Amino acid sequence: MISFAEFGNQLYSGEKSFGFVKYRKVFIGVGLALILISGLLLGLRGLNPGVEFRGGAEFTITGISNADQNKAYTVTKANGLNEGVRVATLGTNALRIQTQTLTQDQAEKIRNGLIEAYKVKAADIDSTTIGPSWGKTVTIKAIWSLVIFLGVIAVILGIYFRTWKMSASALLALMHDITITVGFFALTQVEISPATVIGLLTILGYSLYDTVVVYDKIRELTTDFEGQRRRTYSELVNLAVNQTLVRSINTSVVALLPVASILFIGSYLLGAGTLRDISLALFVGTIIGTLSSIFIASPLLTLLREREIKIQNHNSRVAQFRQGQGAASDEILESAIGPVQVGAHQGQKAQPSRKARSRR
Amino acid sequence: MARTNTTRRATKVLLSLVVLVLLATSALLIGNLWKKQPLTPSLALDLEGGTQMILAPKADANSKGRKNVTQEDIDQAIEIIRKRVDASGVTETEITSQGSSQGGQNIVVSVPGTPDKDTLDLVRSSAQLRFRPVLLAGAPNPVNPTAHAGKDGKPGTPTKDLATAAKETADANKDGKLETKPSGKPKDPSDTAWISEQNTYDFFTRDCAKEPGRHEGTDDPNAAIVACERDGSQKYILGPAEMEGTDVSRADSGQGTSSTGQATGAWVVNLTMNAEGTKKFKALSERLFALKSTDPTRNRFAIVLDGAVVSAPSMNAIIPDGNGQISGNFTAKSAASLANQLKFGSLPLNFDVLSERQISATLGSEHLQKGLWAGLLGLLLVVIYLAWQYRGLSIVALGSLFTAGIMVYGAITLLSNHMGYRLSLAGVAGLIVAVGITADSFIVYFERIRDEVRDGRPLVSAVDEGWARAKRTIIISDMVNLVAAAVLYFLAVGGVQGFAFTLGLTTIIDLIVIIMFTHPLMVLLMKVKFFGQGHRLSGLDPKHLGATSGAVYVGRGQIRMGTGKDDASGMEGTGLSIAERRALAKREEESHSSAAPETVVEKNDQTEKAEGGSQK
Numbered sequence: 001m002i003s004f005a006e007f008g009n010q011l012y013s014g015e016k017s018f019g020f021v022k023y024r025k026v027f028i029g030v031g032l033a034l035i036l037i038s039g040l041l042l043g044l045r046g047l048n049p050g051v052e053f054r055g056g057a058e059f060t061i062t063g064i065s066n067a068d069q070n071k072a073y074t075v076t077k078a079n080g081l082n083e084g085v086r087v088a089t090l091g092t093n094a095l096r097i098q099t100q101t102l103t104q105d106q107a108e109k110i111r112n113g114l115i116e117a118y119k120v121k122a123a124d125i126d127s128t129t130i131g132p133s134w135g136k137t138v139t140i141k142a143i144w145s146l147v148i149f150l151g152v153i154a155v156i157l158g159i160y161f162r163t164w165k166m167s168a169s170a171l172l173a174l175m176h177d178i179t180i181t182v183g184f185f186a187l188t189q190v191e192i193s194p195a196t197v198i199g200l201l202t203i204l205g206y207s208l209y210d211t212v213v214v215y216d217k218i219r220e221l222t223t224d225f226e227g228q229r230r231r232t233y234s235e236l237v238n239l240a241v242n243q244t245l246v247r248s249i250n251t252s253v254v255a256l257l258p259v260a261s262i263l264f265i266g267s268y269l270l271g272a273g274t275l276r277d278i279s280l281a282l283f284v285g286t287i288i289g290t291l292s293s294i295f296i297a298s299p300l301l302t303l304l305r306e307r308e309i310k311i312q313n314h315n316s317r318v319a320q321f322r323q324g325q326g327a328a329s330d331e332i333l334e335s336a337i338g339p340v341q342v343g344a345h346q347g348q349k350a351q352p353s354r355k356a357r358s359r360r
Numbered sequence: 361m362a363r364t365n366t367t368r369r370a371t372k373v374l375l376s377l378v379v380l381v382l383l384a385t386s387a388l389l390i391g392n393l394w395k396k397q398p399l400t401p402s403l404a405l406d407l408e409g410g411t412q413m414i415l416a417p418k419a420d421a422n423s424k425g426r427k428n429v430t431q432e433d434i435d436q437a438i439e440i441i442r443k444r445v446d447a448s449g450v451t452e453t454e455i456t457s458q459g460s461s462q463g464g465q466n467i468v469v470s471v472p473g474t475p476d477k478d479t480l481d482l483v484r485s486s487a488q489l490r491f492r493p494v495l496l497a498g499a500p501n502p503v504n505p506t507a508h509a510g511k512d513g514k515p516g517t518p519t520k521d522l523a524t525a526a527k528e529t530a531d532a533n534k535d536g537k538l539e540t541k542p543s544g545k546p547k548d549p550s551d552t553a554w555i556s557e558q559n560t561y562d563f564f565t566r567d568c569a570k571e572p573g574r575h576e577g578t579d580d581p582n583a584a585i586v587a588c589e590r591d592g593s594q595k596y597i598l599g600p601a602e603m604e605g606t607d608v609s610r611a612d613s614g615q616g617t618s619s620t621g622q623a624t625g626a627w628v629v630n631l632t633m634n635a636e637g638t639k640k641f642k643a644l645s646e647r648l649f650a651l652k653s654t655d656p657t658r659n660r661f662a663i664v665l666d667g668a669v670v671s672a673p674s675m676n677a678i679i680p681d682g683n684g685q686i687s688g689n690f691t692a693k694s695a696a697s698l699a700n701q702l703k704f705g706s707l708p709l710n711f712d713v714l715s716e717r718q719i720s721a722t723l724g725s726e727h728l729q730k731g732l733w734a735g736l737l738g739l740l741l742v743v744i745y746l747a748w749q750y751r752g753l754s755i756v757a758l759g760s761l762f763t764a765g766i767m768v769y770g771a772i773t774l775l776s777n778h779m780g781y782r783l784s785l786a787g788v789a790g791l792i793v794a795v796g797i798t799a800d801s802f803i804v805y806f807e808r809i810r811d812e813v814r815d816g817r818p819l820v821s822a823v824d825e826g827w828a829r830a831k832r833t834i835i836i837s838d839m840v841n842l843v844a845a846a847v848l849y850f851l852a853v854g855g856v857q858g859f860a861f862t863l864g865l866t867t868i869i870d871l872i873v874i875i876m877f878t879h880p881l882m883v884l885l886m887k888v889k890f891f892g893q894g895h896r897l898s899g900l901d902p903k904h905l906g907a908t909s910g911a912v913y914v915g916r917g918q919i920r921m922g923t924g925k926d927d928a929s930g931m932e933g934t935g936l937s938i939a940e941r942r943a944l945a946k947r948e949e950e951s952h953s954s955a956a957p958e959t960v961v962e963k964n965d966q967t968e969k970a971e972g973g974s975q976k
Binding site for chain 2: 131156202209216243
């Protein structure tokens, strides 16, 4: 097996190169298709809101030896609740009972009934009653966070990278991530809780973080790209993505490992809850975020920037240069970036090119 | 020269970090020894167990002019809820406002343990401001009616204990029971006939100096009550409520003016009533003003908030237009406070209970335990992966993660001791997620160093150059994370605040660690043979990283054929000049086929093969 470091070497020197930019239409097309599917899923199936968004009551009993669900139904029936009661077993020794909205008295009665039925202490039972307006408040705030975050980030990235196109394509890639992650929840019908919303909002930070690292490499490689005629802007972008590929893979693996361990422990040992909800959203979002920073963000950037006259002019100059140089120049092209090649002195070709007087 | 300077600087930076960590640790230890502060962070309700209520204040749509809930109202509401909960004897209750004004502010009340229903009802109900006439006023302490004052004015020795004596004296009709009905048929609210036997008993026994707060069932608007001045300085029997807080339309504090319009310099509270309030206040003031010369006690009226008297001014004039002014020994602060209370009473602020959670302590500790296990497992996996990818460098990564871990723990414990921070389950999740983000900084840094090595730089300068480039990337990407954390924190939704806080905190600590620990450590490690010369297992082996043939451009037109064994300062190289090398390369090239791109790849493959062979 080829070692990762060696793989990194080949990607770095351009010896091995994936055509992320070359096949950008395919990647962006797939991205758009996924967004469309997510939108359709969202429209047709919708999300499965948790009790926090529906309004209602939820009781969680822990430390029970006999997780017989029927006892819970008996208790709720005794309190006049015949419909809309959901009982689920969590992990190994816990039970969750969800009902519609209850009054304080009803909730108190059911709580006491459950304590009696399952012979647990008052400390072992967790109860939540949520008014129907709570979910709305949460949703409004989440949307506000999203809008403000996008605004602030657009400005910061725009200033840092000195081109609005980078911040625009980073944000577009971000929207792609969020939409598809939400689509995942629509597809699987996993319950959405406030913890899920936290997870989704964290993806904002993570996905952008990942994209910014790749973009920073692009910025580094493309500063003064007009000063050379060996590579077009898009080729430089592709090289940057390839050079940071090992980093992207390593980073996402390292970020996914803890998240995966929470997800595993959260869902197998604890059942549903804050930890599982956060980690599931993060798990899905991190994978999509990594993929989008490689396959969507950078190709999108080239798509946006290639419309610029500056880039088009440069592209034609590169083409001219290549024609003039012929096949013999290929060696130089390879050595332009990468380790020093012994005996391959580039002579005056290594000097910065001087623009023709007419172009200055 | 430059080398020793950078190492010296690295040592300095590293030492200052050690000092910083030591300072934090000693702050923790001192706090622990002297103030008995715990060495572990305090836990939020979802880990500790307790009851949490999220209340959304809503202004009554019927009231004129006050449809919006302002920050001031929220603060006032929190103040009132706190007073109520404190009065009920529940300690360590946390009451905070949450969210920003755009999405509507919520009040979060967190009561540890399992509070009784009465306490919770107390929190849920809205504040009641009432105006009542004063019927009787006295000293705040309990009075034993059998202890007759001696000649010196001091109370004598009581003949019976307080409860019995008070009951006997209060039981006017001697039937052995304390009536709660008024003793006579009162003709107006100022009539002392309102005072029931129970009121008399309460007035004797109640100790306002000790517990001036509200007493259960003592705020019936249609009966006389016994109430204390809020600061515990006086005790009153008050007539039935004549006005409600809703009758007040405006209240503010300011400097009083004399009849000639000159500022008197004294602080006053100005009251404005609405139409109905004006009528009621006119009637009240006419009746009370009439008593001014004859009965100075019954000349007063009490402003009662939640069963406690906030102020009990005397009525010095008939107020027909609903514009009153309360003067007295106010300071700027106390006047503003009274005005706020009046204003708040005039705002019918009701609470919608958005959510009420009773969190099981067992569930909480189980979550914490499992969460920590998950964190450890995640950390272990990260360490294994890093060791596989970065070999020797993973020691640096591990050390940095460890340092970051200590700093995060210290910071959270200090914050919890001094700023009241509480670690919640979402916060724990934030910490676990942060492992990945922190480790990424090292990955970016290491990859940059490797890139520089691949470019053929000697290791030492690769570390410098790699750092210069990685620094920018790390700072901008951490900035993005910080902004995300800040936005989440300030627009908090439920548990998001705890999560955003730990995320932001770990991002900052990540920056500190990579700048003050990881990089200096790398610089210093370059002095160690194992790393500095790129040992095969150090993860920095130039050959392994594809610095083809280890050739390094050493200046003066010379290229050194580095083998990783040469001294970094070695300038001998191959000893060939450019021309000689060019000739050599040409010869080599001729031995292969012509220069197509594929050839280059092939050539490299061969070089690597050859190297592999020589290593065996």
